[in-house]
Amino acid sequence: MNQTGPKETWASRLGVILAVMGSAVGLGNFLRFPGLAAQYDGGAFMIPYFIALLLLGLPIAWVEWAMGRYGGARGYNSSPGIYRAIWKHRAAPYAGVLAMVIPVVIYMYYVYIEAWCLAYACRYLFDAWEKFGNDPAQYREYFRQFAGVYGNGQALSTEGEGLLGSGIFFLIICFVANFVLIYRGLTKGIEWFCKWAMPALIVCALIVLVRVLTLGTPDPAKPDQNVLNGLGYMWNPNTPRIGFWESLSNPQMWLEAAGQIFFSLSVGFGIIITYASYLRRNDDIALSSLTAVSGNEFCEVALGGLIAVPAAFVFLGPEVLQQLNSTFELGFVTLPNVFGQMYGGHLVGFLFFFLLFLAAITSSLSMLQPAIALLEEGLGLGRKASVALLGFITAVGSAFVVYFSENLLALDTLDFWIGTFAIYLLATFQVVLFGWILGIERGMEELRRGAEIRVPSFVKYIIKYVSPLYLLVIFGFWCYREFFDPEKAVRLRQIRENLIVQLSVGLIVIVTILFFLLIAQSVKRWRAAELRQQEKTP
């Protein structure tokens, strides 16, 4: 933890803000959010998005920080252990299987998208974008070939592009970089990055934003594809394709809006709860998490929301926005067009993708800590052995995502079932655990201890009643549509009909069984330790 010197300065306080913001900002802000907003017609999507932020994101972030610190004070750092400390029931630690599976599976595809960012940055470094000129179709085509959208196994290399077009090459670099940092535990380096590179990323994004807002109508032959209509596509509540109320009646949109809030805030991941367990008894958690949430939302809504979707509308047209294979795709097919139309676009393009790559690394490094904590305290493994074991598991998963690249279906399937659905389930479990099992009064006492802001009393009613009810109602509507409305059911139909989706779900099941067994073994060790403790006590 941060052991500060005796003298506080404005710079050191700003450093705290940047460190808090830096750890919250990642690929979800600049790539996933615009993709989802485009998929669900912008303005209408923002309604469930902000409701989810206020009723789920912020309250459950507080819940996770408070439960983590509570569990840490009782000697547990892993989610299964913390749940066991809170809920004296045999099933409690097994609920933690989600908190293991979610970050590990997300890591499998997150690190691949990290690799795309690094590859795109390197293309700017070696002037490899020059040949595409100002033709938006070429940038889109390149991404599709690079990511292997046209067939399985095609992401391994791109014809005529050498190493620069090899997704697997950049994935290996990212994998090695991540594991060296995790293996050696270079926390201070990450903190340093957050304080210095994060402002640079925000400045870069602001420069890009100014350019997007001044694009006007780049192609006079297509006068409708102008920046004002692009902003309209992102923010108008009604679109020509679908009405406002029709949009809002889609439970999938509400589920995905909540999922995006959880994904970008790292809530319902099992990550915050683990890190919070290392805090001291009187450290602040209320203002820390509110600052992280606000910094994250600023980057997501004010920067991410104003850049990628309007730019994609201007360069590619509204039809393309409806045909994305993955929510992560939008930034990669759109932003090179913007940089191509900028003075100094090469430098800005390189900095933007490279800083985004570094921001993604700060997020991915934390993703394995929940599983490391379980392996250490449950199985007695050392940090390095834990990292090596997780390195093997995630390498197999990442290879799966890279190989089954057709229409990015493996990535999209893992992203929905783990990056949205499983996070949703874990967040629901955690809010019920806090509000009903730990007890809302005890929980609020934990949250308020050491708080640098006053947490209003109404928050306890939101956590106890509103958040669980909201989560359950949306889940109920979503299940109803998937099970009883075959016309609109998408995800379950995919599982029945598509082999890649079946294999992806199979991968999730295997990882789940593995962690289930590890938790069972951990429970045995915890019980044995407790028995020994009881025998020692006179």
Place this chain on the structure above:
Amino acid sequence: MTVGGWIVMILSVGGVTLLLGWCVYKVVTTPGSTEHLHSQADIETPDVREE
């Protein structure tokens, strides 16, 4: 861009910017914030020191 679009955009962007501004104000005016505020980035897990 419709009037509704302008309203949604101004409320969304303005709302998150104001929230961030308020948080920054609170952090820089709170004595002891550098000691008491934490993020994942500055939390050093004990196992790193052990090996």
